[in-house]
Amino acid sequence: xxxxxxxxxxxxxxxxxxxRESENHGHEAALRRVEGIGDTVxxxxxxxxxxxxxxxRAARQIAGARxxxxxxxxx
Numbered sequence: 721x722x723x724x725x726x727x728x729x730x731x732x733x734x735x736x737x738x739x740r741e742s743e744n745h746g747h748e749a750a751l752r753r754v755e756g757i758g759d760t761v762x763x764x765x766x767x768x769x770x771x772x773x774x775x776x777r778a779a780r781q782i783a784g785a786r787x788x789x790x791x792x793x794x795x
Contacts, residue, residue, distance in 0.1 A: 722765045725779045731757050 732754045739750035760782060768778035 723775050724761055724764055725776050728757070728760060728764060728779050731760075 735757065736750045736754050739745040739753050740747070745753070763782060764775050764779050767773075767781065768775045771778065771781075773781075
């Protein structure tokens with residue numbers, strides 16, 4: 721059994737709501753964003769196994785990398 725942190729597994733509702741309300745996406749576009757969570761869910765245990773860390777730490781590493789990339793200026 722593989723454990724996935726709640727904030728990864730339960731992100732769909734927030735991703736959908738933000739897409740619809742804040743980013744003015746239509747229903748289909750918002751659903752595509754939600755479906756992308758599956759990629760992240762798959763990456764968490766893969767990264768955990770590859771680096772010898774817990775799924776919690778792997779999820780935090782993925783989140784940290786995304787936040788860093790989002791904060792970087794676009795050139």
